[in-house]
Amino acid sequence: MISLNSIRDSFEGVIPSVIATTDPAGMPNISYLSHVYYVDERHVALSNQFFSKTAANVRSSGLATVMVVDGRSGAQHILDLTFRHSEENGELFERVASHLAVMSAKQGMANVMKLRSIDIYRVEDCRAIIPVAPLAEAPASSTSSPRLPLTANLANAIASQVDAEAMLDCALDVLHKQFAFPNVMILVPDDSGEKLTTIASRGYARFGIGSETPMGSGTIGIAASTRRPLRISDMRRGQRYASAVRAAFEAEDHTLRNPLPTLAEPLSQLAVPMLCRGRLTGVLFVESPNSFAFGHEDEDALLLVASQLAVGLTLSELERFDSRPPETRTASPTQPKQTSFAVRYFSADGSIFINNEYVIRGVPGRLLYTLLRQYLETRRSSFTNREIRRDTSLGLPDFKDNLETRLILLRRRLEEKAGPVRISRPERGHIELVVEGLPAIELMT
Incomplete structure (x- = not known):
């Protein structure tokens, strides 16, 4: 029997599989399967969605035969299966449901192809189909370098960083250059828990800092939820999925239009949640215009990197919370430029516009409004993390407030916009507001 692990590319769902069963009278029935899922060396899982005739035949005989196809080489294998049991929940069910949700949404069948259960089969035999003509050699993987040494080196590099922002930059730089992942981004959940916001990226035409995607939708959102x-x-x-998401977003009548800088037509995507003690701190996402760009080793490597980033961000928040930096410093008296710029702040969702151009919303937006208001009233430009946490108008929770990531997001968004306002970090626990001109603030409800 051929090892299932040696034909893992046949379980990627690139080319539909075929399942054959027989009824009690011996009448055969053949159906297409969108996906056969690898469970372990002796078991596979099939999604139970439409195939009532197939399901009835399996209930009768307990037997099925499946042909799987390697999407890279075209190699075909026959699996003789014996039905074991069905599952309607659990780790494997959720993994299959997540994958199916993305693929069915791409085909415009999200409500039709909802997973009911998965059927677990024991593989009694796995044998190759001898091709009529020699198969073309499978293209070499674009990520063929060993992942374990690279991951170990990256883990050491991340651990050596002194702050959260440097840690994020280190991870993305190594993943982009040494792992050769063409497009990488890190997103963090917003304060509402309904969206994910881009905090850093590599390989795109624009950084897309502050761009958003819904929780529970698409590869990123489903991995997060x-x-x-x-x-x-x-x-x-x-x-059609990517264009449908963009069309739905643009159909909403609002001016906060800041879509993700994702590829127009990606062929491979991998999203890994960043978890610390069960708490979602972000999503590490990579994509490529090539098929089969990311393998099982890549997934394992990114799981380790994502976990370390999650722990690092959490520790950074705890250190900022527990540390007692000096009290508020006052900026040196300098004469600001006499030019003014318009600031519109919407208190309903914390969104802020500078010179009629959207900047950011939520906690970062409320934070920027607070800083600009105090600057306008007192000319203060230096603030501490400690006093920011004590400001109840920002709507921060008492603990684990993600302030550090919100500050990174705000600083990078302002830097990307290249407007009259910027934020620098002169030392630990402090932020410096750099303003060119006088803000003319208009409060909107």
């Missing part, structure tokens, strides 16, 4: 990694090896079976 389920707290499970999600890897898609070939997305050609329905490219």
Whole structure:
């Protein structure tokens, strides 16, 4: 029997599989399967969605035969299966449901292809189909370098960083350059828990700092909501998803339009949740215009990196919370430029505009409004993390407030906009507001 692990590329769902069963009278029935899921060396799982005739035949005989196809080489294998049991929840069910949710949404069938259960089969035999003509050699993987040494080196590099922002930059730089991942981004949950916001990226035409995607939607959102990694090896079976998401977003009548800087037509995507003690601190996301760009070793490597980033961000928050930096410093008296710039602040959602251009919303928006208001009233430009946490108008929770990531997000968003306001970090526990001109603040409800 051929090892299932040696044909893992056949379980990526790139090319549909075929399942054959027979009824009690011996009449055969053949159906297509969107995906056969690898469980372990002796078991596979099939999603139970439509195949009532197949399901009835399996209930009768307990037997099925499946053909799987390697999407890279075209190699075909036959699996002889014996039905074991069905599952309607649990780790494996959620993993299959997450993958199916992305792929069915791409085909415009999110409500039709909802997973009811998964059927677990024991593999009694696995044998190759001898091709009529020699198969073309499978293309070499774009990520063929060993992952364990690279991951160990990256872990050491992340651990040596002195603050959260340097840690994020280190991780993305290494993943982009040494792992050769063409497009990488890190997103963090916003204060509402309904969206994820880009805090750092590499490989895109624009950084997209502050861009958003809904929780529970798409590869990123589903990985975040389920707290499970999600890897898609070939997305050609329905490219309508990306354009549909953009169209739905743009159909909303608002001016806070800041879509993710994702690829227009990605073929491979991998999203890994960043978890610390069960708490979601972010999502590490990579994608590529090539199919089969990310393998199982890549997924394992990113799981380790994502965990370390989650712990690092959490420790950074705890250190900032527990440390007692000096009280508020006052900026040296300098004469600001006499030019003014318009600031509109919407208290309903914390969104802020500078010179009629959207900047950011939520906690970062409320924070920027507070800093600009105090600057306008007192000319203060230096503030401490400690006093910011004590400001009840920002709506921060008492503990684990993610202030550090919000400050990183705000600083980078202002830097990307290259407007009259910037934020610098002169020393630990302090932020410096750099303003060119006088803000003319208009409060909107």
